[in-house]
Amino acid sequence: MRITQGTFSYLPDLTDDEIRAQVQYSIDQGWAVAVEFSDDPHPRNVLWEMWGLPMFGIADAAAAMHEVSGCRAAYPGHYIRVSAYDASLGRQTTALSFIVNRPAAEPGFRLDRQEASDRRIRYSLHPHATDQPAGERYGSVSAAPGNVMPNGVRGGS
Amino acid sequence: MSAGAEPVPRGFAMPRPGPPAGEGPADGADPADGTVLAGAADPVGGTVLADGADPADGTVLAGAADPVGGTVLAGGADPAGLEPLAPDDTVDLAAQEQALRISQLLGRLDAEFIGLAPVKDRVREIAALLLIDRLRGRYGLTSSRPSLHMCFTGSPGTGKTTVATHMGELLRELGYLRKGQLVSVTRDDLVGQYVGHTAPKTKEVLKRAMGGVLLIDEAYYLYRPENERDYGQESIEILLQFMEAHREDLVVILAGYADRMDTFFRSNPGMASRIAHHIDFPDFTLDELLQIGEKMLERGQYRLSPAAGEAFAEYVRLRMSQPRFANARSIRNAIDRLRLRQARRLVAAGGVLARGDLMEISAEDVRASRVFRDADRAGGDRGGLAGKPAPPAPS
Numbered sequence: 001m002r003i004t005q006g007t008f009s010y011l012p013d014l015t016d017d018e019i020r021a022q023v024q025y026s027i028d029q030g031w032a033v034a035v036e037f038s039d040d041p042h043p044r045n046v047l048w049e050m051w052g053l054p055m056f057g058i059a060d061a062a063a064a065m066h067e068v069s070g071c072r073a074a075y076p077g078h079y080i081r082v083s084a085y086d087a088s089l090g091r092q093t094t095a096l097s098f099i100v101n102r103p104a105a106e107p108g109f110r111l112d113r114q115e116a117s118d119r120r121i122r123y124s125l126h127p128h129a130t131d132q133p134a135g136e137r138y139g140s141v142s143a144a145p146g147n148v149m150p151n152g153v154r155g156g157s
Numbered sequence: 158m159s160a161g162a163e164p165v166p167r168g169f170a171m172p173r174p175g176p177p178a179g180e181g182p183a184d185g186a187d188p189a190d191g192t193v194l195a196g197a198a199d200p201v202g203g204t205v206l207a208d209g210a211d212p213a214d215g216t217v218l219a220g221a222a223d224p225v226g227g228t229v230l231a232g233g234a235d236p237a238g239l240e241p242l243a244p245d246d247t248v249d250l251a252a253q254e255q256a257l258r259i260s261q262l263l264g265r266l267d268a269e270f271i272g273l274a275p276v277k278d279r280v281r282e283i284a285a286l287l288l289i290d291r292l293r294g295r296y297g298l299t300s301s302r303p304s305l306h307m308c309f310t311g312s313p314g315t316g317k318t319t320v321a322t323h324m325g326e327l328l329r330e331l332g333y334l335r336k337g338q339l340v341s342v343t344r345d346d347l348v349g350q351y352v353g354h355t356a357p358k359t360k361e362v363l364k365r366a367m368g369g370v371l372l373i374d375e376a377y378y379l380y381r382p383e384n385e386r387d388y389g390q391e392s393i394e395i396l397l398q399f400m401e402a403h404r405e406d407l408v409v410i411l412a413g414y415a416d417r418m419d420t421f422f423r424s425n426p427g428m429a430s431r432i433a434h435h436i437d438f439p440d441f442t443l444d445e446l447l448q449i450g451e452k453m454l455e456r457g458q459y460r461l462s463p464a465a466g467e468a469f470a471e472y473v474r475l476r477m478s479q480p481r482f483a484n485a486r487s488i489r490n491a492i493d494r495l496r497l498r499q500a501r502r503l504v505a506a507g508g509v510l511a512r513g514d515l516m517e518i519s520a521e522d523v524r525a526s527r528v529f530r531d532a533d534r535a536g537g538d539r540g541g542l543a544g545k546p547a548p549p550a551p552s
Contacts, residue, residue, distance in 0.1 A: 052357075059336040060368020062406035067364075 001108030003041045006081060006098040019068065019082065019100050024061040026084035031095050032056045033064045034085065035071050037078045039137040041106070042127050054085060068100055077103045077138040103129075103138035242295045253292065259284045262330055269323070271452065272445040275436050276320055280327060287331050304433040305333060305408045306400055308376075310415035311438025314486030317412040318374060320438075325370035328408060335406075336368035344378040347392045355388040359395045367406045376411035377421035393425055400431050441484050446473050450488045454518070459496065464520035472523055475532045491526070498522040 008014060014022065026033050033055050036048035051071040055064055064082065071080050080101035086093045107128035114122040129137040242248065254260055263281060270277070283305070290300035305328065309317040322339050329337025342362055349355035363371065373379070373396075381387040400409050411418070411428075415437065422429035441449065447470055454460060461469055472491065476482055499522045503510065 055364060057365050058367065059338045059365070060406060062335075062403065063364035063367040066367070066403065 001106055003079070003102065003106055003108075004099075005043060007096050008098045013102070014098065014100065016065070019098075020061045020065055022096065022098070023064045023082060023084075026096055027058060027061060027064075029084075029086070029095070030088065031084035031086045033058070034083045035064070035067045035080065036083060037071055037075050037080045037101075039075075039078045039103075039134060040127065040130055041079055042125065042130070048079075048081065051080070072101050076101075079103070105138065240295065241297060244296065246296075248292055248295075250288070254288060257288060257291070257332075259288060259331070262327065266323075266327065270316065270320065271448045272441050273316060273320065273438065275439065276316075279434055279436055280324075283328075283333070284331055287333065302333065302405055304404055304431070306404075306432045307408070307410045307434040307436060308418065308432045309410060309412040309436055309438060310418045312414070312440050312484060314484030314488075315438035315440060316485060317438055318372065319485075321370065321372040321410045321412060324408070324410065328370070334369055334408060338366075338369035339372060340366035340369060341372045341374060343374050344389065347373070347379065347396075348388050350388075352388075355391045356395055359392045360399075363395070363399045363403075363407065366409075367403065370408045370410055372410045372412060375413045375417075377413050377417040380421055380424055382424055393428065397427050397431060443470075443474055443477065446477070446484070446488055449485050450492060453489060453492050457492070457496070458516060459492075459499075459518055460516055461518050461523075462520060465518050465523050468520045468523035472526055472528055475528050479528065479531065494526070495522050498525055 004010070008022075023033055034053075035051040037051055038045065038048035051074075052067060055067070058064065068080065068082065078101065079099060081097055081099045083094055084096040086095035110126045110128060112124045112126050114124070116122050263277075263284060266277060266280060283303070286303060290302075293300045307324070309321060311317055318341070321341075325334060325337040325339045327337075328334040340362065346362055347355070347359045349358045379389040379393055381389055396409065399407065409432075411432065413421075450469060450473065451461075473488065476487055476491065495518050499518050502519070502522060503514065
């Protein structure tokens with residue numbers, strides 16, 4: 001099941017050139033671009049892990065693309081998204097957010113039904129991927145999140 | 158669409174050999190651009206969309222009516238002409254050059270910088286390569302972006318930093334850089350203070366400089382041979398890696414004094430070989446320095462009285478032979494001091510002033526300089542500046 005979320009969820013996956021154009025647009029608007037990744041695709045999981053800090057003060061999309069490709073290389077089997085923060089309103093506002101990388105196979109979700117009192121049914125979505133511990137989902141063999149920092153330096157050095 | 162019967166003004170008079178079949182502005186629809194023109198209203202071409210549907214770009218871009226975004230996507234509206242050419246087509250080089258405004262750009266470079274022949278030569282070469290590469294591309298020949306990393310060496314005040322500042326803009330206008338911003342850094346901005354600090358710090362700086370120019374002033378401080386645990390080496394390694402991998406996105410300029418730069422390159426041969434352009438900035442001649450001074454005064458809306466002009470020429474000649482002469486920087490400092498002395502003279506004199514008085518620097522402002530006194534003293538007793546080349550006597 002192809003998971004969609006974010007700004008261009010209704011479009012096919014963007015190509016690198018399209019991603020670059022969107023990132024350049026964000027930079028030109030004065031938004032800070034950040035790269036985030038996750039292997040927990042539940043739609044209510046909004047807090048993904050950050051790949052480095054948001055990029056303040058960059059002028060060209062090439063810098064963000066460098067980080068995207070770095071993140072892809074480290075987490076090929078994860079969902080990766082690019083977010084742009086608009087600080088002009090004085091609070092953290094996501095102006096743009098879209099998926100730039102997804103695992104090769106996406107097993108999708110299971111619908112769980114829970115019997116509650118008075119024959120009521122509670123529903124919940126259970127991503128099949130989360131049956132595995134974090135870092136081992138989607139056939140990923142990469143290190144668990146948090147152990148490798150964006151610059152390739154092992155944590156704790 | 159029959160309203161757009163008149164030809165679309167293109168803003169350039171370039172013969173366009175071998176136009177794609179069916180291309181004709183008569184019907185207002187330009188198949189080469191893939192965009193639909195609403196009449197001939199737009200001189201740039203291809204930006205006014207008749208129905209908002211742009212067959213050329215399926216991507217969602219902010220503002221399809223944005224003239225910049227529109228022209229970039231439309232491609233065919235580029236004044237340089239990017240349509241492919243057939244193998245037996247010929248192109249008029251002069252028209253191409255005009256379309257890219259190269260001579261205009263080089264003319265401005267000539268006007269803005271005095272002297273600096275090696276720099277201008279190199280920029281001219283880069284501009285010529287751009288022109289030829291564009292044409293090669295249109296004939297379907299391969300053209301790869303040349304490595305543009307540079308190393309500026311020269312004495313203090315020969316304009317290394319100033320040229321680097323303009324280089325970003327220049328390369329952007331030549332089409333080699335997308336943004337052309339200048340990020341000027343020194344060792345402190347690149348090298349961290351503890352293990353694991355250097356790599357993110359250097360990368361942060363490199364990311365900010367992408368699309369533009371990274372100027373590393375006094376680059377030899379990056380490498381400290383006396384301390385083998387110095388993190389500078391780590392920074393250099395990341396720099397090298399970026400310079401190689403992101404040749405398209407970034408131009409690195411190292412600036413510094415020639416002798417120390419040589420030592421730096423000797424201990425980092427990888428760096429020397431990755432830099433294609435080693436440009437040596439010559440010292441300015443007396444004439445060039447005077448022209449620079451004149452330009453600085455003009456920019457500051459000052460002028461020298463005729464007598465002051467003579468005195469200033471003499472001043473520069475004396476100053477050149479004195480120790481710690483820093484070319485254009487010394488001239489700039491001298492002019493700052495002239496302004497101070499002029500202000501003091503005007504305030505001390507009091508009375509009524511006109512606009513011209515505020516602009517004019519008189520001979521006495523120049524003659525009050527310490528340089529003349531030192532020169533007199535050196536002329537009186539020859540031992541005044543022992544070990545230094547004796548300045549010529551002032552008159």
